[in-house]
Amino acid sequence: MMSEQRENNSQNPSGPIGYIVGGGLKANLQARLSVPAQSVQEGAFVVVESGGWLFYGLVTDLQLGSTDPRFADEQTETRLPAQLAGLLHGQTLFTNLEIMTALMMERGPEPGSPEYDAWFQKVMDEQVHPEPVKTVPQHHAEVRLADAGDIAEIFGKEGEKGFFRIGNTIEGGHPVCVNLDKLVQRSSGIFGATGTGKSFLTRVILAGLIKRDKTAVLIFDMHNEYGPDDTASDTGFRVPGLRGKFPAKVRMVGLGAGASIRGNNPDFTLEIAEADITPDDVLMLSQELNLRETTATTLEALRTSFGYDRWFHAFKHMQVNVFEQDEESGKRVPAEGSVADWAEGAGVHPSAAEALHSKLRRLFNAPYIVEKPASNALQQMIENLDNGQHVVLSFGKHETDLDYLFVSNLLTRRIREVWERRTNAFRSGHQGAAEPRPLVIVVEEAHKLLNREMASQTTFSTIAREMRKYYVTLLIIDQRPSQIYDEVMSQLGTRVTGWLGDADDIQAVLTGLAGRDSLRGMLARLQPKEEVLMLGWGVPMPILVRSRRYDDAFWEELQGKSTQRSEREILDELGF
């Protein structure tokens, strides 16, 4: 009977897979599995039906058990005929599921009953919705794998109200959506060890955001992989860039005059005016430039001497180790226009000023920092973002950490100021002040900007902590979440994480979340590719997802099948 039941259940995916035998709210629920253990995997999304309620949960562990340890110890199949051994094992050896319940929802009356219409109306009015689990199902309540309807009930239906399919459930292949409008309300993070598909998943989410068109996206594309077309490092396949797929919506900006991004000309180039650089921008590079503690004093003196607009230019053009003969005393003194000369006049220790000058030489030599940029690219970027376009700032050949830290931090500071001003104007009811368009800033290698030492100084940590109110949030992408400041991690609303090998990284991703003990093992055992765990504020409950593939099928689904091929595609096909 049992084996027959097992057979039936394994053929019927929506049939019961077990029943509740114990557990509680604090500890997870325990369910006795009534189907072969291999038909359920860790991370499976299950539904427990009990009375008038449905409980939704994740399988966090599978444990082998026996009614008596001797049944497990003895290989009775060698002593008994196969049929008897099978019957014995069916009743004395079992697998228990550990289920972490997260949500519960009222099931409502049976369709067709007199109460059903009133209840259905409540559902339509959204008076009935999943709520955090507050009680437990009854003993022997049936457990089943969630079907597509259950997943849609919890995670939303693709195409409705900003719901975007991010992947499918592992066990049933049912679509799992994320609410893009909710996702961008708080900062989010995409994590995973190198090679786990972070970049592809980020492309998928960004494509969804751009298609949704409710949010402006600014991408700091450190490795030039989001804007232009790329080639996958592992498969060698062509990977379409966002610029090519959304030519009217995505502006590709290159850093520095004459920038070229993978052989393509950007829409415009970004040069940073010397006058735009503040002492704070330099201070944020303390770690990268190995600046001394005296730097802040020296920078403040420079600002006082030359003003906010001129200090960088003036300092850059000062000379070092240049001396002249003092006419009165005949002594060898620093020449006029030298760093030491200015330092003596400003009350700064000359060697401190000279050391700073030396260390800033990398910035002085940066070709994208000019006295007078050819155009106000920064303003243009802001306008683009305002006008419903999205900006990919490619760093081109300027790929050093210094370039990335300096430019991304400076730009973000400026953009943040603009958005803060606009939000204040909108909130205070100034006439004509429109509601700012939500902005998502995409930051790769986030630990460089948000590590413990930097986090308190950079604009990014302020955004992660406070800028939600000002319509600016971050989407941070990183392979070492443990290197990111705890306070920033705890502010991340939605976290999507692929496989992480380091226990500290796993710990960091789960910071501040309920049920992290149960999720830790699951995270450590994710498949190295394509499997991701979605959790946090932006999703109703944690769920294991096989992430959507970033391929032609994805674009066809997103944009509809294209009948016209691009010139590039035709040339590729011909082998040019």
Added chain:
Amino acid sequence: MTEIEIGRLLRSGTTGFVIGCRVNQLEAPSFGALVRVPLESDYQVFGLIYDIQIEDDGLVRQLITAQDVPEEVLRDNRENRNVPVEIGVLALGYQHGERIFHLLPPRPPLSLDAIYLCTPAEIVRFTGIGRFGYFRHILRDRNKPVEELLAAHLMAARSAHEESGNADWYTQALQELITLMRDDYQGLINVLSAASDI
């Protein structure tokens, strides 16, 4: 099918009874066979043979020690002996009217009541009702050879059920036994070992 009387009741109690029979009746009853004792027109008690005892008497003792006992004397002693063969029966349930209960009988049978071997149809009817409740009466007294008794009963009942077209009965019976005995590892393994010899 003709009724096979296997003896008459010697003594009885609520949980079982003992039948006495002649040696020439001994070919019909067997260890593990299901029997019934009709008491009134609508009431009969069912039981399972768990023991068959052949007691000695003074003459047997003399004959065993004697030399060159003629064959006809041995046969005469066997067939016409005064001491009956005693058959121990475990009460498993009863029938009242059309209903069969796997409960101990409300009244035991009386002395000299006739006992009949159950036909395959009666076996199917008694063992096919309910959820094998009569197993608990068998498992209760661990002083009896429970494993062998169950094996003998399962063999007979499986045959009857298979003849009636219910091939699943045996599997279901084993499952119920495993459920009832899974806290008794050694007992269950003994039962299954015995069953594996069927």
